[in-house]
Amino acid sequence: MTTPPKSTGNGRNLVLFVVLTAGIASGIAIFSSASTMADWFETATSGLFLPLLLSLIVTFLLDPLVQLFERAQISRTASIFAVYLILLLFLLILLSLIGPPNWKSMLEALRADVPRYIARVLDYLNSLLANLHSQFPILENYDITGKFRSWAQEFLGLILLETPRSAMRIGSLFLLVPLFSFFFLRDSQRIMRGLISLTPNRYFEMVLDIYDHVSWQLAHFIRGRIIEAMIIGMVVWLGLAMTDIRYAPLLGAIAGITNLVPYIGPIIGMVPGLVIALVDLGAGPQFWWIFCVYLLIGQVILDNFILIPILISRVSNLHPLWVILAIVMGGKLYGVLGMIIGVPIASVIKIALLEIRHYRTFNSTRDLLLSDRE
């Protein structure tokens, strides 16, 4: 009577062994296929990140305009077309007024000038280092200029190599961004409604309410950030255009884009302008005017006193530690682009979390009130 259970026990062990082996094997298979799938996914979507991001930004910017048309009882699709048409006309008028930008000569000049600027910075760094070495002999061992030179050469190579490719990419952006943003503008609400309708009945009202709050805050925040960057860019451009500095539009654009990153961005955005000013114009009154444009007018007066209080609520302020973390993590994931958008994305996450917490505390205080009343 003891053998049958024993044999079944053996059988059980065997079955267990087989099942475990199969489980581990299939686990490894799934894992490897999952990583292949992830690879495929990454390859397939690698070029799409920037167009999607830009289309989302365009969508957020154009949505109020589209709503303006919709108010006049025009259908949403027709409103989007109308907005596109007006923008196109505006751009055409702008181009005919100031003439098409001379990309080629601008690029040639930039190619010739960038090495000059870098060489000048290297000279300056060398003199600084010589000074430093005389005071701190320990630093002799660190080849800071060498590092900077190799980095600069890499950067230069990148510019020379990437320009034709990035021109292709920019061309495709002109096609993809309007297309994507058209569909985002037209169908985003339907898509989100479809997603929200998947929530169970019991939580439906709550989810809808929270989604409404979060999306409103986000739209407000993103729109505010972009308009802020545009105004800063324009003001820096205008301020620089008053001097003899070259590349004023480009420097304005750099200042605007880097302004998206709080604390660190504006400083980084200042560097190219100041370097060009120092090399081309010297440390005269024009340099100090440029310095004032960047620091006093752009940052202190315009950004801190006017734009941020009007456009951006204090809610979205991030702790400096989170800003640094977001920049580092964004840089790891998506390079320079990731560094720029890391902080806005962190703010977006913070806004979403705050809204959800606000909703829940609101609920619990209601409960408290109820218990007080009872």
Place this chain on the structure above:
Amino acid sequence: MAATGCTSGGSTLNPLWSNIFRKPGYEGTLAYFLGTIPIFADLGRRDLAFLETLVHLRNYRPGETVFVEGDIGSGMYIIRSGGVRIEMKDDQGANQKQAELEAGDFFGEIALTTPKQRIATATATEQTVLIGLFRADVLDAVRKRPATASKILLGLTRILSERLQHAGLRLGDRKYLHLTPSGEKPE
């Protein structure tokens, strides 16, 4: 009230014209059904078509809870098909049935304007399809189509004020009832 499904700008269309413009099968559509609800009686065809894009259709199993007394409400429900039981807690905390609602009835409309707590519990009594209209969507409509939104809100105000007047009258009756020594309910 239910017959004025096809009105524009407050004046009822000539039946002949409304028959010509009414597409066959329109009576079966959600827009037509919404037009039969007293709150949306002022809305024209275009407004109703827009309203159709605002509302959410939700399916409930028999016995499934729609909301519980004390929940933060964010909108109203209209019964498309099926039935809903409305209950309120009495002093002992036991649920007391207040009403049985059926297709075409609506409930929870007070929450449409302010995030107040639900004062009653709503439960589906059978397989039920509810049409939900929520504050978020109405606010969206205020931004996008102010004219339509104000018609909806006016309809809501009319219903609420009618109800307020009714309650006031009943309160007056009660005061009167309280004063009459016989205790008979005055008709």
